[in-house]
Structure formats: C-alpha cells, structure tokens
Amino acid sequence: MSKALIHVTEFKWIWGFIKKYKYMFLTAMVLVVVVNVLNMANPLIQGQIVDRVITDGQTEILPKLVMTMIAITVIKSVIRYIYLMMFENVSQNVVFNARKSIFKRIQELDFEFFDCTRTGDIMARLTGDLEAVRHFTAYVIYQFFMHAITLLFVIIILFTINPLFTLILLAVTPFTGYFAIKLSGKVKPAFSAIREQFSRLNSTVQESISGNRVIKAFAKEDYEIYKFSRENAGFRDRNVEAARIWERYLPVLDSLAGLLSVIIILVGGIMVITGDITLGELVTFNSFIWALNNPMRMVGWLINDAQRFAASAEKIMLLLIREPKIKDSEAAAGISRLKGRVEFRNVDFGYGKELVLKDISFEAYPGQTVAVIGPTGSGKSSLVSLISRFYDCRKGQILIDGRDVREHSLKTLRESVAVAMQEIFLFSDTIEGNIAYGVTGASAERIKWAAGMAEADGFIADFPEGYDTIIGERGVGLSGGQKQRIALARALVKDPAVIILDDTTSSVDIETEHVIHRSLSEFCKNRTTFIIAHRISAVRNADLILVLDQGRIVERGTHEELLALKGHYYSVFVNQYGDFDKQEAFAAGGEAYGKE
Ligand SMILES: Nc1ncnc2c1ncn2[C@@H]1O[C@H](COP(=O)(O)OP(=O)(O)O)[C@@H](O)[C@H]1O
Ligand SMILES: [Mg+2]
Structure with a gap:
C-alpha cells in the first residue's frame, strides 16, 4: 500500500x-x-x-x-x-x-x-x-x-x-x-x-x-x-x-x-x-x-x-476554489444608476485562442439605437455580451458613462443593462414569475404593461389561467415566438439604461415585429438600445447600423448611408427585398416583400 x-x-x-x-x-x-x-x-x-x-x-x-x-x-x-x-x-x-x-x-x-x-x-x-x-x-x-x-x-x-x-x-x-x-x-x-x-x-x-x-x-x-x-x-x-x-x-x-x-x-x-x-x-x-x-x-x-x-x-x-474571472473590482464605485452611454475602444475579444471580435470601436448615446447585423457566427452576440461583462475583452476598453466596465460594480452594471438573450431560458414557473424574474416585487400592472409592450398580452390572456399559467421545463407549451416575447417582456420589466435585444423577434411574424418595434421606440427614448436582427425591417430605423463580418465591423452608418455604399448591407437588402428599385415600396411600409 x-x-x-x-x-x-x-x-x-x-x-x-x-x-x-x-x-x-x-x-x-x-x-x-x-x-x-x-x-x-x-x-x-x-x-x-x-x-x-x-x-x-x-x-x-x-x-x-x-x-x-x-x-x-x-x-x-x-x-x-x-x-x-x-x-x-x-x-x-x-x-x-x-x-x-x-x-x-x-x-x-x-x-x-x-x-x-x-x-x-x-x-x-x-x-x-x-x-x-x-x-x-x-x-x-x-x-x-x-x-x-x-x-x-x-x-x-x-x-x-x-x-x-x-x-x-x-x-x-x-x-x-x-x-x-x-x-x-x-x-x-x-x-x-x-x-x-x-x-x-x-x-x-x-x-x-x-x-x-x-x-x-x-x-x-x-x-x-x-x-x-x-x-x-x-x-x-x-x-x-x-x-x-x-x-x-x-x-x-x-x-x-x-x-x-x-x-x-x-x-x-x-x-x-x-x-x-x-x-x-x-x-x-x-x-x-x-x-x-x-x-x-x-x-x-x-x-x-x-x-x-x-x-x-x-x-x-x-x-x-475556482475563482470567477469576472468579479467586482476594488475600484467599483458606488454609482447606483448608469445613464447608458456605451463606448467600445479598439476592442479585441475571443473565447479561446482565436479572436472572435477584432478592433471594434463605436459609440452610442442614450436615446440612440444601435443595430448589429451580420452573418451567423460573425460575433454579434459576443459583441453585446461584453456590455454586461459576461466576458472581459482581450484588448481595448468598453466604457459606460465614460468609465471602464471593469470599474463598475457588477450589480449596478447588470441592473442597468437589460438583455433579452438569443438563447431563451424560461423557468418552470408561472408566466408572471418568468416576466417578473429580474425585478423583485414587480407590480401586476408593470408585468402586464411589459407583456403588452412585447405583444405578449394577447396570447397570455388566451390561456385559461392567464398569467398564472405554469410553463413547463425549458418553456414547453409555448411557440418559439411566444417564448421570445416573454423573454422580451422580462427585459422590459426592468428599468434599464441599456437594453439589448439579441435576435429577440426573429421567430415573431413580421407584422407583430413591426408593432413591437413601434412601441419599443417610445420605451427606448432615453435609453441606449442594441438590436441584433437579420431582417432589414428591424434595423432600418436605427441611428447606427454596424455590419459585422468575421468579427470586424466592415460597414457602419445609417440605413440610407449603407445602401448608398452598395456593399454588404446593400446585398442583404437586395436579398430580402429584391431589386433596389423596390426600395420605395419598402419605404412605404411594404413589409410584404420580406422573404420570411
Ligand atoms: N461560448 C462560446 N465559447 C466558444 N466559442 C463561442 C462561444 N460563443 C460563440 N462562440 C464562437 O464565437 C463566434 C461568434 O459567435 P456569436 O457571437 O454567437 O455570433 P453571432 O451572434 O453573430 O451568430 C462563433 O465562431 C462561435 O462559434
Ligand atoms: Mg448570436
């Protein structure tokens, strides 16, 4: 022995x-x-x-x-x-x-x-x-x-x-x-x-x-x-x-x-x-x-x-003994609420050896909407995950209200940023419990209001038990679009300075998506909004559109500026709406051209 x-x-x-x-x-x-x-x-x-x-x-x-x-x-x-x-x-x-x-x-x-x-x-x-x-x-x-x-x-x-x-x-x-x-x-x-x-x-x-x-x-x-x-x-x-x-x-x-x-x-x-x-x-x-x-x-x-x-x-x-790498820094100041000015300065990021984001720089102010589009795997979700400090960047800096995210307390940061993630997770709880998850003691009115904003109120009311309907494990019993809208409502119940919608309306029909974006524009008036989407219709009103490709921002600007460039964005547009000549029809609200 x-x-x-x-x-x-x-x-x-x-x-x-x-x-x-x-x-x-x-x-x-x-x-x-x-x-x-x-x-x-x-x-x-x-x-x-x-x-x-x-x-x-x-x-x-x-x-x-x-x-x-x-x-x-x-x-x-x-x-x-x-x-x-x-x-x-x-x-x-x-x-x-x-x-x-x-x-x-x-x-x-x-x-x-x-x-x-x-x-x-x-x-x-x-x-x-x-x-x-x-x-x-x-x-x-x-x-x-x-x-x-x-x-x-x-x-x-x-x-x-x-x-x-x-x-x-x-x-x-x-x-x-x-x-x-x-x-x-x-x-x-x-x-x-x-x-x-x-x-x-x-x-x-x-x-x-x-x-x-x-x-x-x-x-x-x-x-x-x-x-x-x-x-x-x-x-x-x-x-x-x-x-x-x-x-x-x-x-x-x-x-x-x-x-x-x-x-x-x-x-x-x-x-x-x-x-x-x-x-x-x-x-x-x-x-x-x-x-x-x-x-x-x-x-x-x-x-x-x-x-x-x-x-x-x-x-x-x-x-x-395993220590989380993301933790409150000593310098974390006692700021209770952020205003929502987000700035990326030459940010590099990767999960392993390979860089997933390269040299990302941009700025967003409260009241503005930043849209991120790009092919699957181009790094859109990774980019927004850095704002809530789910990961830390390799190089460069991410600042909120002019201060490095690593110098904010995690609690303040995450209370000020609301995320509707691409991968939706719902708890086996009531619909109400799921929507109110981020805010302890959220009032019934607030929950109903958030559900209304997310165009979820209608289908929830159709359930025999309404907001008290228990959702099965992983949200069994709901369609993809319904789950997305509950996740959106969950983000809206918070009173965030920054709101991130990662592909949140991709499974929702185009008309409903349109209604959601219209009501959101009121809610987001003095907040900073990030929208990740594949449909041009969801991003065209953004103040700044970032086109990502293989981790780099390859184009940036407003809808009109990007169309004029006749580059990546333009070809996505043509793909979704056919000929450029039909742009007028699109501008007139011709969502019927959407290919979904
Ligand atoms: N948790 C992770 N661990 C390792 N690699 C990841 C992880 N999440 C995403 N990636 C990789 O990072 C790249 C960008 O992914 P992602 O940001 O999800 O792209 P998008 O949201 O644009 O589809 C992809 O190559 C993907 O494989
Ligand atoms: Mg993604």
Whole structure:
C-alpha cells in the first residue's frame, strides 16, 4: 500500500466543516470508546462463568454475572443508538453546509465556467461526491477509530492473560489484513468502473428525456432503446465483475478467520492441559476472536472508502476554489444608476485562442439605437455580451458613462443593462414569475404593461389561467415566438439604461415585429438600445447600423448611408427585398416583400 491513506488537505477541508459540530462529534467518539470498553466485558464475564461457576462451583454468583451481561448488552445498544444518531446528525449538517457552499460557488462562477463544464459533472459534485463525504463523516471516521481501539484493547487484555498465546494469535491476523487490503485494491478499479458506468447510464437517460422531441421527430426510439440497453448492460456487467473479484477473496478471508478458531482450540487446548491457562481464559480468548479478526477484515474496505472520500473531496475542493474571472473590482464605485452611454475602444475579444471580435470601436448615446447585423457566427452576440461583462475583452476598453466596465460594480452594471438573450431560458414557473424574474416585487400592472409592450398580452390572456399559467421545463407549451416575447417582456420589466435585444423577434411574424418595434421606440427614448436582427425591417430605423463580418465591423452608418455604399448591407437588402428599385415600396411600409 504505497499511497497515503488520505491526503492531509482533504482531511483539513472536511474538518473545517466538522469543526462547527465538534462537541457533538467528540462526544460521539467518546461514546464509541465507552461501547468498546463494554464490548470487552462480556467475553471476560464468560471466562468468569466457566472458571468460577462451572469449575469452582460458585453457582450463587451466576445470576449476578448473567444479569450484568444482559445489562451491559442493553446499555451498549442504547449508547450505540445515541452515537449513531450523533454521527448522522453531524454528517447531515456537514453535507448541508458543503452543499450550500458548492451551490453558492456555482452561482458566483461566470459564463466561461459554464461554457466548458458539463451539467452532469456539476450535478455529480452535488450528488455522488457529497454522498462519499457524508459516508466518510458518518461512518468511516468512527469505524477506523473503533477498530483501532478494539484491537488495542483486546491485545492489552489478552496480553495480561497470556502473552505467548496472544503472540501466536497475532501471527495470523496480519495475513487477514494483508488479504483484505489486497482485495480492496483489486476491487477499487472495479468500483470506480461501476460509478463511471452509472454516470454514463444517467447521462443517456437524461439526454433521451431532454431530447425526446428530436427522437420522436426522427422516429429513433429504437435506437435510443438500443443505446440505453448498451449502457444498462454495461452497468450490470461492471457490478457482476466487481462481485466476482470480491467473492474470490471472501473464502480466503473466511478461512483465515476459521484458522484463528482452529489455533485457539488447538493451542489453547494444549495450554489448558498443560495448565498454562484456565479453561475460562480459553473461553475468553475464543470470545475475542471477532475483536482480532474484524478490524483486519474491515481495514481494506475502510481504506477504500477513505480513498473514495479523498477523490470526491478533491473534486469538490477544486470546484470551491475556482475563482470567477469576472468579479467586482476594488475600484467599483458606488454609482447606483448608469445613464447608458456605451463606448467600445479598439476592442479585441475571443473565447479561446482565436479572436472572435477584432478592433471594434463605436459609440452610442442614450436615446440612440444601435443595430448589429451580420452573418451567423460573425460575433454579434459576443459583441453585446461584453456590455454586461459576461466576458472581459482581450484588448481595448468598453466604457459606460465614460468609465471602464471593469470599474463598475457588477450589480449596478447588470441592473442597468437589460438583455433579452438569443438563447431563451424560461423557468418552470408561472408566466408572471418568468416576466417578473429580474425585478423583485414587480407590480401586476408593470408585468402586464411589459407583456403588452412585447405583444405578449394577447396570447397570455388566451390561456385559461392567464398569467398564472405554469410553463413547463425549458418553456414547453409555448411557440418559439411566444417564448421570445416573454423573454422580451422580462427585459422590459426592468428599468434599464441599456437594453439589448439579441435576435429577440426573429421567430415573431413580421407584422407583430413591426408593432413591437413601434412601441419599443417610445420605451427606448432615453435609453441606449442594441438590436441584433437579420431582417432589414428591424434595423432600418436605427441611428447606427454596424455590419459585422468575421468579427470586424466592415460597414457602419445609417440605413440610407449603407445602401448608398452598395456593399454588404446593400446585398442583404437586395436579398430580402429584391431589386433596389423596390426600395420605395419598402419605404412605404411594404413589409410584404420580406422573404420570411
Ligand atoms: N461560448 C462560446 N465559447 C466558444 N466559442 C463561442 C462561444 N460563443 C460563440 N462562440 C464562437 O464565437 C463566434 C461568434 O459567435 P456569436 O457571437 O454567437 O455570433 P453571432 O451572434 O453573430 O451568430 C462563433 O465562431 C462561435 O462559434
Ligand atoms: Mg448570436
């Protein structure tokens, strides 16, 4: 066994959590010692019964001895119950607190963390790994302690009775320990294979539930069942493999335990005959077999459990020490509300090595609308995500009200910027709850007003339960355009200085989009608005249109200026509205030319 039983850092870490309940924990440990002492009593009394009652014929003390044995057994059970409850209590509280800190840390982490971490991995920290921590706190620690103490006590007691006999017995026990440790070493990879397979099985199920619509649409149920059966069979096989290893060693361990009995009867018998020990002492030795054997048998499992704890604790610790890169700067000033002047100065940005945005510069003032258009993947969403500081830029500066976004407090910044994101997420809550999400205590009128602005009021009112309609997970039960309008209403409920609409009306029909933009223009009067859209009709009234291509601003200006350029924007226009000559029809509100 070359590896350390358990790494010191993990132990320190868990002690940090146990410390809060140290009195209960230490009391429970003391009770473990008490039970251990009581455990020693019965075999000793049994020896007394043989020597004094049976051999010497002092029958009058028999009832007293038997009563004592019964009393000790009852007391032991009561104390064991108490300390088990105490360990359970401490461990549940430890896990409660650890779970809380993990969840808090997950909330603090930034976009970058979630970009590169699988949901399943985060869930594993909160489930399997925490369970290993709980098991360690509630069981492994005291078991280690208990077996060590038992072994120590029994060796001392047996030594005082007969050192030679004790030494002979002790010669066998290390073999049990050796095989137990070897077994646990063999079973360990089999056990991690089981856990690994279990998480694969879970992911398969999880994915087929979330993806049920795609599965049905492509009639791939059989394929999914096949995939599941494969993982399911894998899980069964891993378990059978582990059992096979485990069962190969069990007979060895049992034989060694049997060997102890044989030695005791054989050597002990001879010693009784030669008068080295009394018959009662032989009975005592025999009754202590379990106390010699158990710790040796358990040591392998406990080491296994402890290693599993160490591995889980390490993963949890790695998550807990992970620092978000986006955090409040020391210089964050106590400005409570921003006005909304946004300036990009030579901004470069990338998620990995590659730059996604290159040398972006522009300015936007409150009351203005900036539209960003460009092909998919050109960096539009990335550009606006820098305003709320979902990510930090590589080079250059983003200023709001003349101050670097990194010098604003995150709270002020994000309260002042409302975003309707391209990827819509709705909580499984009522429609009202979803719209009011960003503003605690938003009034019913305000919610209704925002829904009205987003042209959502009509379809919400058509639901039998209106605003109290519960939306399923991921917004099941709503069309794409309906979800977009709820997301828009959610952004509008806030009273933002900057409002960002990332492709927010792409799934809404053109007429409705038009109505939304008309009511928005009133709302956005003294705010800075960013609109990302593919339809020229949605951007043509903007004060500034930025045309992005492969992360660069390739054209900029108003609708008329850009048309006159006859470049990218112009060709998009022609694509959507046909010939340039038809521009007049378009200007007259000819949305019918739109190709959607
Ligand atoms: N979270 C992310 N991690 C890594 N790369 C990303 C991420 N989001 C977007 N990208 C990449 O950045 C580029 C620009 O994406 P995006 O800003 O979403 O473009 P658009 O909104 O114009 O479609 C794309 O090449 C895309 O693959
Ligand atoms: Mg986008």
